[in-house]
Structures are given as structure tokens and as C-alpha cells.
Amino acid sequence: MIQTRTRQETLKPENLKQENLKVIARLLQERLHLELPQRLPVRIQCALHHGQLLVLAEHRPGVRAQVGETFEALTQAIAALIPDLAEDLKLYLRVAGHERPYAFEALRSTSGKPAAETTPDEDTSLHSPGEDPLADRSDESEDEESAIALAVSAFPPNPFDELALDPQDAEQIAVRPQQKRARKPAPPWLVPLSASIVTALVAGGSAFYALSRPCAIGRCELIDRAEQLSQGSAAELQAVEYKHQLLDIHEKLDKATTMLERIPSWSGASDRAATLIRSNRVQLDGITEVVAALDRGLATAESAKNPPHSVEIWQDVAAGWDEAIAQLEAVSPDSPVYPFAREKLQEYRQNRTAIDRRIDNERQAQAQLQSAQSAGQVIKARQGVAQTTGSWERIIASWDEAIAQLERIPDGTTAVRQARQLIAAYQTEATRARDRLYEEQLAQNAYDRAVLEVDRAEGFQQQNQWTLAVEAWTNASTYLEQIPLGTYPYAKAAKLGKTVKPALAEAREILDRAIARQDADAALKKTCSGSVEVCAYSVSDRVLRVQLQPDYLSEVRKTATTADRTGNPKVRADLTEHVQTLQNALETISDNTQIPLELYDPYGALLGRHTPR
Structure with a gap:
């Protein structure tokens, strides 16, 4: 059985199901990255074949893979992740984009020792993309060939990896022969606890027995x-x-x-x-x-x-x-x-x-009621001639005072019922006065806010912050529309509105142009980026200026020359399609932003123009 070195994260063998393989691969990859040199990033894939776990480690062309070190780290990672694995497992090393692995190792789960090893010879450690070190070995056994065929079937190459390969990169692959490795048995994790548990139970039982006889002996x-x-x-x-x-x-x-x-x-x-x-x-x-x-x-x-x-x-x-x-x-x-x-x-x-005060309260309550009634008559007379905000504020205060006087009539007196009726009537009058005051205050507040938003909008325009400027002009217009007809600020609001509306329209137009520039910049950044930088660009309201990069143009020409020399029409067709796709993408950006496009070669010569449709 495979022994583990750590107990940080393990899986049960029953979790080896098809739907869990990606999770297992991710965990193995994370662990492997911690133990291998940073110059050798690997990608892990897992597959199941009749319950047997197959693990493939892929690396990019152009790097040196230490086969023995990689297999050792991978074996330890699997042992730590799946400590109770009951089936044999096979490990493979492959260059990304290749079909056949160049190194293979089979492990028996019961002993952790290699069952079969296949490694490239020292003199065949460098290979071209079409070569396979395992395929060239004349002494390869049928079991090894079967295992390699199984890996080819279980791990088909990624077509995107093939496109990313440079034909000369594979020639830089160098691997060293795999060394025999002795498996170190993992230290036992479990500490026998039975004796400790029994001792604790016996001690606890003795203490309980002693407590059940508190006054017989001792304390x-x-x-x-x-x-x-x-x-x-x-x-x-x-x-x-x-x-x-x-x-x-x-x-x-x-x-x-x-x-x-x-x-x-x-x-x-x-x-x-x-x-x-x-x-x-x-x-x-x-x-x-x-x-x-x-x-x-x-x-x-x-x-x-x-x-x-x-x-x-x-x-x-x-x-x-x-x-x-x-x-x-x-x-x-x-x-x-x-x-x-x-x-x-x-x-x-x-x-x-x-209680002593109750009798006095009965006598005093009637006097309070009469006083509040007289105050209400005076307030109604003043309310009929009120106009200013200050007048309405004083009327409201008078109603509140009269209501408070009635509310001070204590419960438990005979005057309470009539006082409550008057309170309801006075509260209605006070509410009407508050509504009128509120309307005036609301109008003034809206006008003040509109003026503030106008100041903010003008400040944002000076800073070329057109999104905030449009927002401020919009807020100013909204506040002006909230001022009711007939209120004191209405005339001033109407005058200010004649300035706000045209300013808002102008700011929106400028903002639309700014958004178009931002959209063009984002789209061009995405289009021009890649493993090889495609193009450089600049954006203005007048034109989108795009200049192809020398490395990209050189790569395109190199690919075209290679296709013509080898007579490969598919590569030529793919290249043509790629160039056409780039052209279509640039024209689409121009159309979407309504900004004309100019395309230049790396030396500044104009290649073409596009007018937005």
C-alpha cells in the first residue's frame, strides 16, 4: 500500500470516480508545484482504466525535465493524497502537444516499488516534435508498449497545445535517465489511545463514587x-x-x-x-x-x-x-x-x-381643559392670515403647546375623555399647518440642492469627469422639477431650468464620445494582445490609429514562408483566416465606436483605412 508523508489533505479510494478526477489532478498539481523547481511548471491529468489510476504530467517544450525527480515527487504527492489506494497506478511524462509520453513508470500499490520503468536513454534525451524516445527503443517490452498505448488513448493531445508549439522548441527537450528509488515507509500516524481512555474512565468513575458518599469519609x-x-x-x-x-x-x-x-x-x-x-x-x-x-x-x-x-x-x-x-x-x-x-x-x-394627589388632580384637570380650549380659538384666528414660513412655524408651535397642555391632564380624571377629543382635533389642525410648512420647505430644499448640483456639474466639467458631470446636471434638473407651482422658490427654479437643460444635453454628448473612446481602448487592448504582441494603438475622437508590431508581422511571414516551402495548404489557409479575423475585429471596433480606423505597418506606412458603418 502506498505510504503517505503528510496528513494535510487525503482522499478515500472510493472517491476515485470519473467526476472527481479533475479535483484530484488539481490537488496533485498544486502539491507538485511546491516540490519541483519553479522553472518546470507541469500540468497534471488523471484518468481511470478498469479502476486503475493513470496520471500524466505534461510540461512545455524547451525545458529540462528531471524524470526521476519528477516521478519521485509525483509518487509522494499521490501517496499523500490517496493513502489507501488499492490498485496499481501508472505515471507518465509527456511534452505538451505530443501524443506519446517519453517516460513511464508503473507502481504496485501493495509495496510502492516500481513494477516497470521506461526512461529515455542518455543519448536520446533530445528529440524533435515528431520523435518519440520510447518509440525508438528496440528493447521496449510489450507491457511497456501497452502502457504507452493506454496513455495515448486516455490522454489525447490538446490541439491548442499543438498550435502553440514552435517546431524548434521540441529540440531543446533534455531529460536524464530515471534512477531507481527506494520507498521510505511513512511513520505511523495513529497513537494507541485505548489504555489512556480506560485509565480516564476508571479515574472518573472513582471520583464519582467518592462524591456520592459526601459525609461518610473525608470531606x-x-x-x-x-x-x-x-x-x-x-x-x-x-x-x-x-x-x-x-x-x-x-x-x-x-x-x-x-x-x-x-x-x-x-x-x-x-x-x-x-x-x-x-x-x-x-x-x-x-x-x-x-x-x-x-x-x-x-x-x-x-x-x-x-x-x-x-x-x-x-x-x-x-x-x-x-x-x-x-x-x-x-x-x-x-x-x-x-x-x-x-x-x-x-x-x-x-x-x-x-394617591393623595389624585383628588387635587380631579380639581385641576377641569381648569387645564378650559385653558386649552381658549388657546385653540386664538390659534385658528392666526392661522387664517399666515403666509410666511416663520408664521407657519409659530402656528405649529402653538398647536403643539395646546396639545401638550391637554396631554398633561392626567389619566384617572373625569376631564380626560373631553381632553382626548380636543387633542384629536388639534392634531388635525397641526397636521395641516405642517403640510403647508413642509411644502414650502421641500420647495426651498429642492431649489438649494439644484443650485448645489449645478456647481458640482460645472466643477466636474472642468476636470473632464463627464460621467459625474452628467449625473450632477441630471440631479439638478430632477430637483427643479420637484418644486411645486405656487411655492415661493418656483419662479427662481423656472429661471434656473433654462440653463440646466441645454448644459445637460451638451454634457451627455461629450460623455458618449468619452465612452466610445473607452470602449475602443478596451477592445483594441484585447485584440492586440497575445503571446506575441499583435499591434500598438492610440485612440482619439477623430481616429483609431493601429500599428502592427514587427515581431507579429515577422511571425506571420515566417509561418507563410514555412507553409509555402512545405506545401502545407492548411497552414496557409489558417494564416489567411487569422489575418482576416484580425481585420474584421478592427473594423468591428471602428463600427461599434463610430470612430474611423487607420492601420499602419511597423514602419509607419499606411496600410488602409476604414470608415464606420
Whole structure:
């Protein structure tokens, strides 16, 4: 079985499926790039043949591939990625664009040792594109030939790689004979854990057993837990805020007391338990008194709901608060619940004082209602003659003041119902006034924004930022259109609009030309780029000037000469089609941007012009 060197990223053998081969190839390629020299980038392909994994490593022509080093790195990468591979695997090295691999190695999965190796001889390490070192070996075995044929079938050459090949590049390939390699067994990954686990379980069980007998021998865990509950409850009482918290604390103290009462008198912890029981009962008594006061206060508050009430009912409510206050005053200062009781005592005394004010509120509410009615009559008179923004702001403030006066009439008085009716009417009047003020403010705000956008547009134009200029002119026009007829800024807005509209049209025209230049620049950059730079260019509103590059023209002529010399009509046809495609692309750019095109040779001579259609 193939041993792994790392545990960074592995795959299960069952993941060797056709749809996963690309992922496996990518992972192998990434790992291989980390271990091989940077001058030898490789491309990895994987295939399956009757469950057997085939791995092909391709490199560009013109580089020296260390066969032994490459196969060693590839084998280790596969071992790390698929540590449990059960089938044999075959490794191949091939020049990109070639059909047959020039080196091959078969590995047996059970031992990791080479089953068969095929490497080029030292004197055949340089080959032309049409040569195959394996094909020239007279002593190649039938198994090796079968493996090579399998690779040819599983990894057909990429036609794009063939087009990228230079016939002279393949002559630079040099490989060294593959050296026999001894597989280093990987160190074991797994550490036996059974003994450690058993030891931990036994220790845990012993500790649990000891805790289940707290007061028989040694330390009395039960009294420690009870003391923690008591101390925790006392601390919680210092920060208690609600009745349900008191009930929870009462339950904890009661539980702690029950635990303490289980400790027998013959135990060495019995005296300590008795002391804790007495302390807990003091706390429980204090909680009971406070809870009773809270219940009385709650009942009293419930009876005071849904006012107005008569004076007699309010007197009954006052008596209820008096009773709850007396219960809170009975809580001992030594009790941990005393701070909470004092806080509630202050709250209840405030409630008691509030009840005393209820009778006075009934008398005062009527006077407040009459005052608000008189104020409303005055405001309506002023509203009939208001015109300026300041006048409407003062009217709104007066309505708000009258409404606030009505809202100060306290709930629980007989004047509240009529006050609410007046509040609704006054709010309607205030809303109308706000709508008028809002309309005027909106108009002024739109005009101010329009002026600001005009300034921004002019600034952007000076900076030749026409996209932002068009946006600013458009915003200015939009703001002017939002100003309602009849408002104060309307006349000024109409005058400004006569300047904004023609400026917007002019800016849009300039922007369109700028966009056309940008589009032309992007399209020409894409067309002129390649492994060999095709052309250089310049863009203006008047013309697209394109000049063919010397290297590109030399490559075209070289290809044409080679095609003519070898009598290869297909190469000649492909070249003609390529040139025509370049011409069509340049003319299309000119048509799309509506900018005339001029094409020059590398020496500046004009080759042709194109007028946009």
C-alpha cells in the first residue's frame, strides 16, 4: 500500500470516480508545484482504466525535465493524497502537444516499488516534435508498449497545445535517465489511545463514587454544596429586582436547608450544618415578608386600574398601600433582602403620595381643559392670515403647546375623555399647518440642492469627469422639477431650468464620445494582445490609429514562408483566416465606436483605412 508523508489533505479510494478526477489532478498539481523547481511548471491529468489510476504530467517544450525527480515527487504527492489506494497506478511524462509520453513508470500499490520503468536513454534525451524516445527503443517490452498505448488513448493531445508549439522548441527537450528509488515507509500516524481512555474512565468513575458518599469519609461535599447555595442566594438577594427572583432564591434556600437536614447528628459536619440552617431560615423569613408585601402592593395597584375613580375608591387604594408599606418596614436590617425591601418601600411610598394627589388632580384637570380650549380659538384666528414660513412655524408651535397642555391632564380624571377629543382635533389642525410648512420647505430644499448640483456639474466639467458631470446636471434638473407651482422658490427654479437643460444635453454628448473612446481602448487592448504582441494603438475622437508590431508581422511571414516551402495548404489557409479575423475585429471596433480606423505597418506606412458603418 502506498505510504503517505503528510496528513494535510487525503482522499478515500472510493472517491476515485470519473467526476472527481479533475479535483484530484488539481490537488496533485498544486502539491507538485511546491516540490519541483519553479522553472518546470507541469500540468497534471488523471484518468481511470478498469479502476486503475493513470496520471500524466505534461510540461512545455524547451525545458529540462528531471524524470526521476519528477516521478519521485509525483509518487509522494499521490501517496499523500490517496493513502489507501488499492490498485496499481501508472505515471507518465509527456511534452505538451505530443501524443506519446517519453517516460513511464508503473507502481504496485501493495509495496510502492516500481513494477516497470521506461526512461529515455542518455543519448536520446533530445528529440524533435515528431520523435518519440520510447518509440525508438528496440528493447521496449510489450507491457511497456501497452502502457504507452493506454496513455495515448486516455490522454489525447490538446490541439491548442499543438498550435502553440514552435517546431524548434521540441529540440531543446533534455531529460536524464530515471534512477531507481527506494520507498521510505511513512511513520505511523495513529497513537494507541485505548489504555489512556480506560485509565480516564476508571479515574472518573472513582471520583464519582467518592462524591456520592459526601459525609461518610473525608470531606463533606454535601455541606459544601449547601453552603455554596446559601452564599450564592445571599449574593443574589443583594441584586434582586423582581418577585420571581425572590421565589427562585427562596426555592434554592429551601433546597439547601433540606440538604443540610440530611446530615446525621453523628457526622463531624453536623454543627456547621446547624449554623447554616439557622442562617437560611432568617433569609427565608425575610423573603416571605417581602413577597407578602409585593402581593399586597400588586393587589392594590390592580384596584387602582382603569381610572377615573371616586374619592372613596382612591381612599381604599391608599389603605392598601399603607398595609404593604407596613410589611416592608417590618423586614430586619440584618436580612440580605433588606436593600430590596427598602427600594420597594420607597416605591410604595411614592405610590401612596400619588394617591393623595389624585383628588387635587380631579380639581385641576377641569381648569387645564378650559385653558386649552381658549388657546385653540386664538390659534385658528392666526392661522387664517399666515403666509410666511416663520408664521407657519409659530402656528405649529402653538398647536403643539395646546396639545401638550391637554396631554398633561392626567389619566384617572373625569376631564380626560373631553381632553382626548380636543387633542384629536388639534392634531388635525397641526397636521395641516405642517403640510403647508413642509411644502414650502421641500420647495426651498429642492431649489438649494439644484443650485448645489449645478456647481458640482460645472466643477466636474472642468476636470473632464463627464460621467459625474452628467449625473450632477441630471440631479439638478430632477430637483427643479420637484418644486411645486405656487411655492415661493418656483419662479427662481423656472429661471434656473433654462440653463440646466441645454448644459445637460451638451454634457451627455461629450460623455458618449468619452465612452466610445473607452470602449475602443478596451477592445483594441484585447485584440492586440497575445503571446506575441499583435499591434500598438492610440485612440482619439477623430481616429483609431493601429500599428502592427514587427515581431507579429515577422511571425506571420515566417509561418507563410514555412507553409509555402512545405506545401502545407492548411497552414496557409489558417494564416489567411487569422489575418482576416484580425481585420474584421478592427473594423468591428471602428463600427461599434463610430470612430474611423487607420492601420499602419511597423514602419509607419499606411496600410488602409476604414470608415464606420
